[in-house]
Amino acid sequence: MNKVEGFICRSCKTRTYPRHRRCPTCGGEDFESFDLGGRVRLLTFTRIYMLSLAFHERFITLGIGEFEDGLRALGKLLVDEPKVGMELEVVTGVVKMENGIPIQGLCFKEAAGA
Amino acid sequence: MRDVFIVGCAMTRFGRMEGGLLDLLEEAATGAMNDADIDEPVEGVFVANMGAGILNHLSGVGSALVDRLSLYPAAAETIENGPASGGSAVKVAYYAIASGLVDLALVVGGEKMRDVTGWEATDFVATLTHPQAEYIYGATLPAFAAMFARLYMEKYGVKHEHLAMVAIKNHENALLNPYAHVQQRITMEGILHRPEAIMNNPPVAEPLRLYDCCPVSDGAAAVVLASERIASKAKKPCVRIAGIGQATDTHAVHERKDPTELKAVRLASQKAFNMAGVKPEDVDVAELHDAFTILEIAESEEAGFFEKGKGHVALEKGETSLHGRMPINPSGGLKARGHPVGATGVAQVVELTWQLRHEAGPRQVDGAQIGFSCNFGGFGNNVLCFVLAGEK
Ligand SMILES: [Zn+2]
Numbered sequence: 103m104n105k106v107e108g109f110i111c112r113s114c115k116t117r118t119y120p121r122h123r124r125c126p127t128c129g130g131e132d133f134e135s136f137d138l139g140g141r142v143r144l145l146t147f148t149r150i151y152m153l154s155l156a157f158h159e160r161f162i163t164l165g166i167g168e169f170e171d172g173l174r175a176l177g178k179l180l181v182d183e184p185k186v187g188m189e190l191e192v193v194t195g196v197v198k199m200e201n202g203i204p205i206q207g208l209c210f211k212e213a214a215g216a
Numbered sequence: 217m218r219d220v221f222i223v224g225c226a227m228t229r230f231g232r233m234e235g236g237l238l239d240l241l242e243e244a245a246t247g248a249m250n251d252a253d254i255d256e257p258v259e260g261v262f263v264a265n266m267g268a269g270i271l272n273h274l275s276g277v278g279s280a281l282v283d284r285l286s287l288y289p290a291a292a293e294t295i296e297n298g299p300a301s302g303g304s305a306v307k308v309a310y311y312a313i314a315s316g317l318v319d320l321a322l323v324v325g326g327e328k329m330r331d332v333t334g335w336e337a338t339d340f341v342a343t344l345t346h347p348q349a350e351y352i353y354g355a356t357l358p359a360f361a362a363m364f365a366r367l368y369m370e371k372y373g374v375k376h377e378h379l380a381m382v383a384i385k386n387h388e389n390a391l392l393n394p395y396a397h398v399q400q401r402i403t404m405e406g407i408l409h410r411p412e413a414i415m416n417n418p419p420v421a422e423p424l425r426l427y428d429c430c431p432v433s434d435g436a437a438a439v440v441l442a443s444e445r446i447a448s449k450a451k452k453p454c455v456r457i458a459g460i461g462q463a464t465d466t467h468a469v470h471e472r473k474d475p476t477e478l479k480a481v482r483l484a485s486q487k488a489f490n491m492a493g494v495k496p497e498d499v500d501v502a503e504l505h506d507a508f509t510i511l512e513i514a515e516s517e518e519a520g521f522f523e524k525g526k527g528h529v530a531l532e533k534g535e536t537s538l539h540g541r542m543p544i545n546p547s548g549g550l551k552a553r554g555h556p557v558g559a560t561g562v563a564q565v566v567e568l569t570w571q572l573r574h575e576a577g578p579r580q581v582d583g584a585q586i587g588f589s590c591n592f593g594g595f596g597n598n599v600l601c602f603v604l605a606g607e608k
Contacts, residue, residue, distance in 0.1 A: 118471075119349065119468075119471075120346060120348055120349040120468055126466075126471070145367075145470075145475060146363040146364075146366045146367050146475060147363065147366070148359050148362035148363050148366065148421045148422055148423075148424075149419070149421070149422045150354065150356060150358070150359045150362075150420075150421045151418065151419050151420060151421065151422075152334070152338060152356070152358065152420045152421065153335070153338070153354060153356070154335065154338045154339040154342050154354050154356055155335050155336060155338075155339040156339075156354075157354045162353075162354050164353055164354070164355055164359055164363075165363070166363060166469075166470045166475070174470040174471065175349070175470060176349060176350055176353060176355060176468070176469075176470050177353070178353055186366070186367075186370070197352055197353050197354070198352050198353070198354060205352050207352055207353055
């Protein structure tokens, strides 16, 4: 499965996601990429019932997860009863089917032992 | 820089409208030019539209409108800045006149959204979101408003009832506005408390429900802007564009440091107030971008009308009602006047012009002299604010 990449600025070490050509902190243009993974804390979430084209489920649940250093990402929640502040594990999975082709993205599932 | 005046305005009714996009633009433009009734050539035509390419299979809308109105050889462009396209078109026309290049300009904003299904309209608006970090996940604009609302409600003690109060107030105001899309009185009981409320008002993106969201509308609005030379000959009272502010923010919403802040609203408001040399407390009437009920509350704070976290308290006390201390959205706002995306920023300026000319009929804010509008693009990644001043 394709991992979703975050970026570390080589000059100021700020981690960003998604990619910017220029670092939002220092303006630097030299980045090292890394795979987004590990654990996040659920910052906020929503269950969407009025869906966009290409989404045929009854609802989808999306949330914003926050890594320990403050980096955040939007992802699909694979949790039945999400709660703000819960600890989640970041995995990669199918977030959308586009003309029969699965699109991979960030998913958040219940962290083992959390 | 030269002063810029609004010398004419008009709009179509918002809602599910017959005809094509150009018919709507034509109707609003003609109405505004007739209202201005100025016998001078229009030198610039600025058309705000977000989605003709996607929704109506149409491009070159500005040029097409010039032809409909036989305004050649006027300069013309189509301006796209998402749901803030209308504000952007007013701003660009302002630049043209303030710079001295143009003396008379026509600004028209319009959208024909009901040509497509609800899913397609939702998807169309969602194309604003970050393509890789948001759009592919099925993130919609209501979803961002919902995630924002969840945090805001928790942090400041805003309840579902407060969100409903915004909807109830704006629906009431819209009953006094013949141009409004939604003409329906709603009650707290009916949309929240009765057993059948969950059917009438189902969840769209939790915690937001149907009546927390604006409708999908067709419609157009237009203003005629002029330099002082021309405005001095106008028959109607002129309204001066006293301040303009614009600010941008991160494309991906999760990158904002404080997820309960609408920073671009705060910065754009401050710029507009500084330019106009007035303070939030000087404003008599405001049109805010309540695409979602939570946004009216949050914007009323970021603009400086109320302390952060206290907007819902002012709302509860009736301060934002038509005859309250700080009337917000006398037109019905996006919630009830409707939200044809390209038209909205212009429609806000049209409503304020009527208010400042004291022509707003039963929804007139008594003695209004200073008006404020906030046109919110994306989920707050491009915001325009205006301060308008009526003739003393
Ligand atoms: Zn950097």
